Amino acid sequence: MLSVGITGGTIATEYGVFRAAVLIRDGRIAALLEDERDLPPTDERIDARGLVILPGGLDPHCHFREPGPIPREGWRHGTMSAAAGGVTSVLEYPQAEPPVQDLKTLALKRSLAEAGAVIDFGLWGGVIPSSIEHIPALHHAGVVGFKGFMHSNMSYFPGIDDALLVDAMTQVASIGSVLSVHSENGAILDRALERLLAAGRTDPRAHLESRPPLAEYEAVNRLIFLARYTGVRVHVPHVTQADVAELIAQAKRNGLSISAETCPQYLLMDEDELERLGPYARCGPPLRTRDNVERMWSYVLDGTIDYHASDHAPYTTEEKEAGWKNIHDAPPGLNGNQFAIPLVLSELYHNRGMPLDQFAQYSATRCAKRLGLFPRKGTIRIGADADLVIYNLDDEWTIDRSMQFSLHKWTPWHGRRCRAKVVRTIVRGQTVYDGRDICVAPGYGRFVTHHYGAEQPAAAETVVSQYRLETLNA
Numbered sequence: 152m153l154s155v156g157i158t159g160g161t162i163a164t165e166y167g168v169f170r171a172a173v174l175i176r177d178g179r180i181a182a183l184l185e186d187e188r189d190l191p192p193t194d195e196r197i198d199a200r201g202l203v204i205l206p207g208g209l210d211p212h213c214h215f216r217e218p219g220p221i222p223r224e225g226w227r228h229g230t231m232s233a234a235a236g237g238v239t240s241v242l243e244y245p246q247a248e249p250p251v252q253d254l255k256t257l258a259l260k261r262s263l264a265e266a267g268a269v270i271d272f273g274l275w276g277g278v279i280p281s282s283i284e285h286i287p288a289l290h291h292a293g294v295v296g297f298k299g300f301m302h303s304n305m306s307y308f309p310g311i312d313d314a315l316l317v318d319a320m321t322q323v324a325s326i327g328s329v330l331s332v333h334s335e336n337g338a339i340l341d342r343a344l345e346r347l348l349a350a351g352r353t354d355p356r357a358h359l360e361s362r363p364p365l366a367e368y369e370a371v372n373r374l375i376f377l378a379r380y381t382g383v384r385v386h387v388p389h390v391t392q393a394d395v396a397e398l399i400a401q402a403k404r405n406g407l408s409i410s411a412e413t414c415p416q417y418l419l420m421d422e423d424e425l426e427r428l429g430p431y432a433r434c435g436p437p438l439r440t441r442d443n444v445e446r447m448w449s450y451v452l453d454g455t456i457d458y459h460a461s462d463h464a465p466y467t468t469e470e471k472e473a474g475w476k477n478i479h480d481a482p483p484g485l486n487g488n489q490f491a492i493p494l495v496l497s498e499l500y501h502n503r504g505m506p507l508d509q510f511a512q513y514s515a516t517r518c519a520k521r522l523g524l525f526p527r528k529g530t531i532r533i534g535a536d537a538d539l540v541i542y543n544l545d546d547e548w549t550i551d552r553s554m555q556f557s558l559h560k561w562t563p564w565h566g567r568r569c570r571a572k573v574v575r576t577i578v579r580g581q582t583v584y585d586g587r588d589i590c591v592a593p594g595y596g597r598f599v600t601h602h603y604g605a606e607q608p609a610a611a612e613t614v615v616s617q618y619r620l621e622t623l624n625a
Contacts, residue, residue, distance in 0.1 A: 152177050153194040155580055158187040160199025160541065163507035164206055164531040165516040173204065175537040178579035182533065199541050202574060203507060206515040206531050207239025207538030208492045211295075211522065212331075212388050212412060212460035214484070215241075217263050219248040224465035224486075224558040226267030227593045231556035232489040233463070234270050234584045237496075237573045239538035240528055240599060241270060242518075244298050244331075245277035246308040252282035257292055261598055268596030269589060270578050271538075273522070273603075275331070278319045279309055286322040293600030295522040296329035296386065301370050302337025310337060313377070320381035328601065329410075329522065330378075331386040334370035335362065335436060344479075353477040355425040359437050361479070364392055367436050371395050375402045375409065384408040386521070389462050391417045391436045393446035400455040410521050412460040415491045418447055419498065420563065430474025430481030431563050434462070437483075448503055451513065458518040459495060463488035465559050487562040490550050493542075494564065497571040500544060523601035537580040546572040556589065 155175040162171050162183070172187035173180060184190055210233060217225030233241050243264070245251035251260050251274055264272050276282070276289035278299030286297060299319060303310035311319065316332070323330040344361045352360070371387055375398060378385040390396055390413045399411045416434055421441040424432045432438060450456045464484025474481025492514055499505040505513075511530075519529025527536050552565045576584040583591050 152580060155195045155197065155537070156190045156193040157197045157199050157204065157539070157541075158190065160202050160204045162204045162531055163511055165508060165512045165529070168507050173531070173537075173539070175580040178537055178581070180531060180533055180535050180537050183531070197541070197575065201543070201545075203542045203544055204531070205237070205507070205540050205542060206511050206529055207540050207576065207578065208237045208459070208514045209240050209242065209518040209524070209529060210238045210461050210463070210488060210491070211242040211458065211518050212414075213241050213243055213463040213488055214246065214465070215243055216247055216465065217267070218259060221467065223467060226264045226272075227269070228556055228558040229463065229465065229488070230268045230270045230272070230596060231589050234576045234578070234589060235556050235573060236489040237492045237540040237542070237576060238488065239270050239540065239576060239578045240272065240524070242273040242275065242295050242522065245275045246298075246305060248307050250277040250279065250308050251275065251289070251294070252277045252279060253285040254288055254292060257289060257294065264596065265594060265598060267593045269583055269591050269593060270595070271597045271599050273524070273599045273601075277308065278311060278330070280311060280315055283315065283319050283322060286319065287326055290326045290328050290601070293598070293602070295524075295601045296331055297323055298331045298333075300333040302335055302340055303333070313373075317377060317381060320377060320383040320385075324381050324383040327384070329384045329386050331388050332374050333388060334367060334374050336366040336369045339363065339366040339369070348479075353479060355429050355433070355478045356422075358425065358433050358478045359422050362435060362437050364394070364439065367392060368395055368398070371398055375399075375407065378409065379407055387411040388460065389414050389417065389436060390456060391439050393443055393450060396447065396450035396455050400450070403455070410457040410517070411455065412458050413447065413451065413456050414460055414462045415487070415494050416485055416563070418444065418451065419494060420444075424563070428563055430471045430478060431561060432485070433474060433478060433481050433483050434464075434485050435483035451499070452503060452505060457521065459492065459514050461488040461491040463491070465557055467559055468561050471561065485563055486557055486559055487564050489555055489557065490562065490564045490567070490569070493569050493571040493573060494567065496542070497569045501570050519604065523604050524599060525604045527604045527606065528599070537577060539577045540573060541575040543572045543574050544570065546570070548572055
C-alpha cells in the first residue's frame, strides 16, 4: 500500500488536541511527529493547514435495506453517503429482509456488504423469537452485538416479550456480548394508536400522540431492571428524552454496564418539525418538545449519552409521500447519515462548548471501546488503522438534498446551515472521499468483528512528547 504523510493539521483525538504530522504506512498510523520536517518521503502528501483531523466516525446504528423486496438503499450508496459524512466504519442493525438471525442470513448480509461497501463495516445479530438459539453461533461468527425490539410491527422482525427478552439477555450475558433493545411499551403504543384511528386522526401530530413519552420511559426502566437481574451488558438506542437519560445516568452510578446513544434528530429538531416536514420527519421514537431537546444536550455533554448514531433509514420517496394523506402510512425513519456528524459537530463545538477531544470520544472512541473495535478503530495513535477525517470547522455551508450520495434524494436536513465540513475521509490510509467524490470502488470496505480491536493491537505509546503514556492509557 502507499505511504501517506499529513502535515499542518491539528489532531483531535480522545487523549488530547495537538499539532502533529501523521505518517501512514500499510493502512496503519506509523508515527505522529511534532516536527513535520522529520516526516520521511511518502508516496502521497496531504496538506491539512488550518484544518482539524479527527478519528474516523463510527455509526453504530444504521440501516441499509439490502437484502429486501423493495428497492431501498443498499450497501453501496449507504456507505458512500456515510463516507461523505465523516464515517469510516458502520455497524449495521439486522432488520433487513431476511434479518440477520442465523449463520446463513449473516453470510448473505456479509457477502452483500463486502461487494458494495466503500468503508469498513460490522454487523449486529437479530434477536427475534426464532433466533435466540443462534445467539452463540452468531457471536462466534463475529457480530458486534445483538439487537431486538420490545415491540415491533414488522412481520419479518417481530418484537419479543419479557420472557424471551430474559432468555436473550441470559444468552448474551453468557458470551459477554452487548444487547441493544428498542425500548417502547407495546401495550401503550397499541392502545394509543387504536384511540387515534378510532377518532380519525391521521394528521402529523397524531404520530406524536401514538408514541407517548411514557412508553419509552417505562420500557427503558424495565430494561434496566432486567439487565441488572441477568447481568447483561445492555445498550439503549436512540434515546429521545432527558428523563430517560437520567434513568441511564442513575443505572451507571449503580454499576450497571449500560451504554446509550442519541441521534441528530433528537438534538436538532423538535416536534414542531412534524408540522413543516410531515412524513419526512416521522421517526420512531418520535421527535419531542423543544424544552426536552434543550435538556438532552446536557446529557451529551456530561457523557451520559455515550455516543452518536444516525439511525439512517433510507425509505423511498414514494413511501414517505404516502404520509401526507395519512401520517401512519409513512414508514418511520430518516435519511441523512451524510450530514449527521457534521451537524452535531457544528452545534457541539461552536455553540455548546464541547472540546474536540471530547467530541472524538462521542463520535468514535466510546463506541469502538464498547463494541470491541478499540484500539484499531476510534483513535489516532501508532498502530491504529489510519481511519481519519479532515474537517474545516470554519467553512459554513448549506445542506442541499441534491448533494447526497444516498440513493433517495430526500433528507429532513435540506436547507440547514452547518459549520463543520468534511474535507477528506480516509479509511485504512486510503482516501475514500476527497470532499467532492468517492475515490474507491465498491467492495473496499472490510468486515470487522467484535474482537477486531484485539487483532494486532495498536502500540501503547504515541510519539508526541507533550503527552505522557499514562494519559494515553487512561
